Amino acid sequence: MVRTLNRYMLVMLLSAWLLVLPSYAKEYKIAVAGMVHSHVWSHLKEMLTNHDAKLVGVADNDAELRAEAKKRGVPEALIFTDYATMIERTKPDIVWSFVESNRHLEIAQYCAPRKIHVMFEKPLASSFADALAIEQLAQKNGIQVMTNYQMAWWPTNYAAKAVADSGKLGQVWRLRGIVGHGGPSDKGISKHSFQWFTDPDKGGGALTDFLCYNALWSLWYLGKPEKVYAQVNHLQPERFPRVEDNSTMVLSYKTGVGLFEGSWDLPRTFQDLEVFGRDGSVTMTQQNVQQQIGRKGKPEDVPLPTLSPERAAPIAYMVHILESGKPLDGLVALKMSVNVVEIVEAARMSAASGQAISLPLPRPAVEGK
Numbered sequence: 479m480v481r482t483l484n485r486y487m488l489v490m491l492l493s494a495w496l497l498v499l500p501s502y503a504k505e506y507k508i509a510v511a512g513m514v515h516s517h518v519w520s521h522l523k524e525m526l527t528n529h530d531a532k533l534v535g536v537a538d539n540d541a542e543l544r545a546e547a548k549k550r551g552v553p554e555a556l557i558f559t560d561y562a563t564m565i566e567r568t569k570p571d572i573v574w575s576f577v578e579s580n581r582h583l584e585i586a587q588y589c590a591p592r593k594i595h596v597m598f599e600k601p602l603a604s605s606f607a608d609a610l611a612i613e614q615l616a617q618k619n620g621i622q623v624m625t626n627y628q629m630a631w632w633p634t635n636y637a638a639k640a641v642a643d644s645g646k647l648g649q650v651w652r653l654r655g656i657v658g659h660g661g662p663s664d665k666g667i668s669k670h671s672f673q674w675f676t677d678p679d680k681g682g683g684a685l686t687d688f689l690c691y692n693a694l695w696s697l698w699y700l701g702k703p704e705k706v707y708a709q710v711n712h713l714q715p716e717r718f719p720r721v722e723d724n725s726t727m728v729l730s731y732k733t734g735v736g737l738f739e740g741s742w743d744l745p746r747t748f749q750d751l752e753v754f755g756r757d758g759s760v761t762m763t764q765q766n767v768q769q770q771i772g773r774k775g776k777p778e779d780v781p782l783p784t785l786s787p788e789r790a791a792p793i794a795y796m797v798h799i800l801e802s803g804k805p806l807d808g809l810v811a812l813k814m815s816v817n818v819v820e821i822v823e824a825a826r827m828s829a830a831s832g833q834a835i836s837l838p839l840p841r842p843a844v845e846g847k
Contacts, residue, residue, distance in 0.1 A: 510535070510574050515576035521574070525574075535568045536557055565592070578677075598624070602815035603681075646757065652734060655736070657741075660746075682720070697814055749764055
């Protein structure tokens with residue numbers, strides 16, 4: 479009797495577990511193009527066990543990176559020396575690219591005509607012209623192109639925004655954000671990322687690396703700014719001889735301002751945002767959110783929401799979008815990602831000229847790219 483009951487309980491538990499898994503009309507296949515961006519290693523582990531999409535291949539022309547992928551559990555049969563061969567053989571639905579930022583357009587140009595959806599690590603592109611060209615390719619070929627911002631999957635991000643949207647703070651008019659850490663590492667497998675993170679022609683530098691997060695926050699809360707002013711510092715020239723390691727940006731609005739920092743010179747990791755209204759403020763980190771209402775109010779912890787499975791991780795969200803037929807939205811909407819690149823490009827222009835840059839930027843020609 480006990481053995482029968484235990485068997486019954488096991489069947490019930492398995493049935494309940496299966497019910498919470500998404501039921502998709504097809505089995506989606508995902509492939510990895512390039513592995514020079516160090517974010518690949520944390521995501522690769524997830525892809526090997528992911529039930530939303532099946533990993534069908536990884537590709538890179540560097541033997542050390544391919545060996546690392548095998549070491550981390552990718553079957554040798556799924557490892558390719560170039561992404562074109564991998565794509566033609568495996569026919570993926572989604573390609574998650576971990577190449578240098580200045581090669582994102584190249585990946586989009588290959589995938590879009592083949593109706594393959596694409597995911598990039600932030601930012602969408604290393605230049606505004608490339609971002610516009612990627613947007614045009616996505617629209618012309620009817621594919622989804624998503625930029626993976628890690629904070630897009632944080633419950634704290636949505637808890638803070640909900641407080642601001644509730645009206646408790648009054649009119650939101652001031653943002654102050656800081657994103658950064660002690661800089662990229664040139665040790666071990668990370669040296670591959672370091673090589674292009676510190677190359678200005680490939681999208682390197684602290685400004686591009688971290689002000690893109692700040693630009694995303696500002697667009698989400700306040701929309702597109704009227705002007706962008708930025709300045710940079712070169713505090714570690716012996717370590718980063720070709721790129722800035724610290725950047726500061728001011729985004730100007732008619733009724734507000736965004737004050738932001740992106741740095742490789744910090745003693746610990748930060749990805750923190752403060753949102754100010756005339757009646758209160760809310761402070762967000764990856765771990766928690768606090769609000770303080772009124773001049774005499776005390777800091778109070780804000781409860782964090784439980785994100786639905788399709789909103790809590792990048793692959794799950796992309797598959798959800800493909801299943802629903804809806805466009806990407808919120809922090810990872812394609813237009814949002816294009817606007818981020820526009821702000822970052824304006825920041826680079828400002829840092830070089832010493833002058834504030836007005837938005838929108840002149841739209842560069844993208845035909846034929």
